[in-house]
Amino acid sequence: MKVRVGLTGNDLKSLVHDSLHVSSKDMVWVTTSGEKGVSDKQSELCPGQVLSVSVRGPQLLVTGLPQLGIAVCSRVRVAAKTGVTSICLQSLRRPVAGGVVAPCYHGELELSAVGSKVQAVAICDLEDYVRGVLGSEIPGSYKLEAIKAQAVSARTYGLYPRISHEAQGFTVCDSYLCCQYFAGITSNITLNHKQAIEETKGEILTYQGKPALALFSSCAGGHTESYENCFSDPLSGQFPPEPIAYLKGVAEGKLSSAFPQEAGLRELWRLRAPQTVDAWSPHFRWQVTLTADVLEGHMHHAVETMRQAAEFASFIVAPPSNSFGHINSFEITNRGVSGVAVAMKINTSKGQWLIRKELVIRSVFKNPEVKLERLKSARIFFDYKKDKLGLLSCVAIYGLGWGHGVGLQQTGAEGLARQGKSYKEILSHYFQGAVVQVL
Numbered sequence: 001m002k003v004r005v006g007l008t009g010n011d012l013k014s015l016v017h018d019s020l021h022v023s024s025k026d027m028v029w030v031t032t033s034g035e036k037g038v039s040d041k042q043s044e045l046c047p048g049q050v051l052s053v054s055v056r057g058p059q060l061l062v063t064g065l066p067q068l069g070i071a072v073c074s075r076v077r078v079a080a081k082t083g084v085t086s087i088c089l090q091s092l093r094r095p096v097a098g099g100v101v102a103p104c105y106h107g108e109l110e111l112s113a114v115g116s117k118v119q120a121v122a123i124c125d126l127e128d129y130v131r132g133v134l135g136s137e138i139p140g141s142y143k144l145e146a147i148k149a150q151a152v153s154a155r156t157y158g159l160y161p162r163i164s165h166e167a168q169g170f171t172v173c174d175s176y177l178c179c180q181y182f183a184g185i186t187s188n189i190t191l192n193h194k195q196a197i198e199e200t201k202g203e204i205l206t207y208q209g210k211p212a213l214a215l216f217s218s219c220a221g222g223h224t225e226s227y228e229n230c231f232s233d234p235l236s237g238q239f240p241p242e243p244i245a246y247l248k249g250v251a252e253g254k255l256s257s258a259f260p261q262e263a264g265l266r267e268l269w270r271l272r273a274p275q276t277v278d279a280w281s282p283h284f285r286w287q288v289t290l291t292a293d294v295l296e297g298h299m300h301h302a303v304e305t306m307r308q309a310a311e312f313a314s315f316i317v318a319p320p321s322n323s324f325g326h327i328n329s330f331e332i333t334n335r336g337v338s339g340v341a342v343a344m345k346i347n348t349s350k351g352q353w354l355i356r357k358e359l360v361i362r363s364v365f366k367n368p369e370v371k372l373e374r375l376k377s378a379r380i381f382f383d384y385k386k387d388k389l390g391l392l393s394c395v396a397i398y399g400l401g402w403g404h405g406v407g408l409q410q411t412g413a414e415g416l417a418r419q420g421k422s423y424k425e426i427l428s429h430y431f432q433g434a435v436v437q438v439l
């Protein structure tokens with residue numbers, strides 16, 4: 001089975017490009033089609049040659065192959081001449097340990113004109129796709145059964161992502177900001193990864209005979225969360241969306257009766273040895289301390305920027321003054337079953353700002369001065385320090401876990417695998433009522 005993966009730009013957001021430069025270590029076929037009055041043309045791209053593709057009007061402009069000259073066409077396909085090869089996009093950059101590299105892909109590359117830009121789609125074998133996801137998603141040092149649970153989730157999500165890209169001509173995109181991160185050919189793949197992919201080959205997660213929405217995140221910090229408390233409806237944007245039966249938050253061990261209220265989160269955060277399967281993770285608990293100056297220097301800007309963005313605007317409600325005064329405190333007014341903040345008020349001297357949804361709440365704390373992109377999770381509580389005049393001088397933010405916490409959590413899966421649980425048992429813990437099926 002093949003997967004069509006839309007390739008994003010260096011920002012991991014844009015799904016189209018101004019131009020792209022393609023190369024390969026092996027001889028590959030380049031097929032141009034849709035050239036006016038000309039049938040499909042096939043040329044060879046040799047090692048060392050670079051194919052450049054940009055847009056002229058509604059068509060692609062293809063240069064770099066002496067035998068092809070300058071071609072104006074609607075689609076370019078690059079594919080192995082024989083066997084397996086790697087096709088690299090020289091103009092793209094992807095982060096790796098210690099730097100950045102141009103990504104390379106097995107299979108085929110399809111380039112087409114969309115508006116005045118170039119769209120790139122990698123067409124690869126499903127199991128190659130899972131390899132390109134797993135290397136970045138889960139350490140090879142984890143137990144085999146945990147990696148197998150992740151492999152089934154990644155395979156399912158790759159075929160059935162939350163946001164459909166079918167109208168754009170591909171199944172899934174390669175960005176964790178939208179779907180799940182797909183690195184292409186990666187050196188991060190260990191023997192454990194390979195074995196996990198091989199032993200779950202073709203397996204996906206289903207619920208009542210239909211593919212499940214196989215969400216996952218890094219560390220839930222003691223309790224996973226229910227879908228409707230973190231995500232909007234992908235079609236209507238409605239929040240909260242209809243709940244999903246198998247995406248219900250589950251406890252990861254023994255928790256206090258005060259959980260998921262703030263007192264329960266405080267207790268869990270302070271315990272030296274919490275009795276949960278994910279407490280071994282360094283991401284289980286964290287703390288960020290910000291002075292009022294640093295906080296106020298950036299939060300109004302982060303909130304304002306998000307108000308201008310279509311995907312966030314409806315989750316931010318301004319006070320009647322429509323301005324952001326001095327910050328007095330933060331107040332979580334609604335929490336999910338894991339204690340995740342679903343609604344938060346920012347009490348300022350110019351009125352109360354209401355912020356809804358966990359990713360939006362995490363993101364309003366974006367602060368370049370302390371290199372903070374967003375909080376690691378929204379399972380948070382606060383302590384304040386005030387000056388002699390009673391004004392805020394410092395806030396300590398305490399948090400549990402990393403990520404949204406819906407569906408499978410990787411550190412919990414590892415904890416369960418260490419207890420001897422199989423990947424099917426792990427998956428049925430995080431996706432209750434869902435089962436593993438072969439495609």
Ligand SMILES: [Zn+2]
Binds near residue numbers: 165173178180
């Ligand atoms: Zn996507």
